[in-house]
Amino acid sequence: MLEEAVQKPSTKPQTVLDLAHIHQSFARPGGGSSIVLEDISISLREGEIVGVLGRSGCGKSTLLRIAAGLMKPSSGKITFQGEAVDRPAKGIAMVFQTFALFPWLTVLENVMTGLDALGVKEDEANKKALTAIDMIGLDGFEGAYPRELSGGMRQRVGFARALVVDPTILLMDEPFSALDVLTAETLRSDFIDLWTEGKLAIKSVMLVTHNIEEAVFLCDRIVVLAPDPGRIAAEVEVPLPRPRVRLSPVFREIVDDIYARMTAGRGGAVDEKGKPALGGIGMRLPFTSCHRIVGLMELLAAPPFDEKADLRPLADRLHLDVDHLLPVTEAMQILGFSEMRDGLLHLTPAGNIFVSHAADGRKKLFCDHLLRNVPLAAHIRLVLSERPGHAAPRERFLPELEDHLTARDAEQTLAAVIDWGRFAEIFGYDQRRREFSLPPADE
Structure with missing residues (x-):
């Protein structure tokens, strides 16, 4: 019995990315330092979308850049699939808030840039890029330039460029915030459909956002950051099946709970009477x-x-x-x-x-x-x-x-x-x- 239990494979999802005790501070012009992030620990498990939610200025984007290996923390450790991360790692891709496309390149050429950097042969890169473009809903626009595209279409190019390299983890820095409401909603729904149907090779996603409803709609788990300095104020599970209905009572209850957590005084700091700590x-x-x-x-x-x-x-x-x-x-x-x-x-x-x-x-x-x-x-x-x-x-x-x-x-x-x-x-x-x-x- 004991031997059988030992040999039985674990069903617990594997940790893909681990951020342990991350601190980040920057030097002030007049001397001293300003603390941006304080003791942040987040694990990203296989098969889940994790949201990092907080107000502007709480260090969300800084945390994401650290996770991507684009910035070194003042202290703490980042581990990706058991290996320490101290620079951009193969297997981690990022989608930015701004589309960051090369205006002189076509859609196809923009998507191929990541493959070119990896040394993929041109024929294979072309084939993979066309597949990504088709999957993200831009089939027929391969030869178009960014100036010919709407904001939503340009962001789809950004997604295709990130997905074409077959990343293990996708990091997203407010990818829908620069879009109009209807375009953003369409792109969210298309992305979550691809994720749910298993059409994406990625194993897990970390999404930075300030939009509570977006986080509840997309994420399996939400880490709420408080500001001054950025630190974890709460972690909220979202045990809702997909597709999620925004008007359902449970959805609204989770949104209300997060609203309350984000407004519990100044960044969560309150005095003994529950009033903002000044x-x-x-x-x-x-x-x-x-x-x-x-x-x-x-x-x-x-x-x-x-x-x-x-x-x-x-x-x-x-x-x-x-x-x-x-x-x-x-x-x-x-x-x-x-x-x-x-x-x-x-x-x-x-x-x-x-x-x-x-x-x-x-x-x-x-x-x-x-x-x-x-x-x-x-x-x-x-x-x-x-x-x-x-x-x-x-x-x-x-x-x-x-x-x-x-x-x-x-x-x-x-x-x-x-x-x-x-x-x-x-x-x-x-x-x-x-x-x-x-x-x-x-x-």
């Missing part, structure tokens, strides 16, 4: 305009929501995807006008008072909350009040932020506080001169 002047701010913040509060206060809402119907009502809705809800939480409870976005008492006031009352309340909850805004105003002339250049504050944030996040944070500070009239900003100043009445 920092000092180096706190990253989401870039969203005050008009969007005010508009969302007004919508949340009115029927049918009546001060609380599930984010999915809220996003549907606003025709926004997660990357556009979450910065607004995050800003509302930072300012103290809303909070997440039980997976729902609630207006706080201050948020209710705000929407009930006229313009002047709203401005005063926004000013109070901005100075109280955003240390950078209070810091800028204090510096302006102490300087002769009550003015300071943008460069006075940007290096301070870059001591805590990446250059990109520092620029985004400063842009956000400029918009919010102007709305609250706690300071002015001259875009042409790139200069902050106190309003004349406050000098």
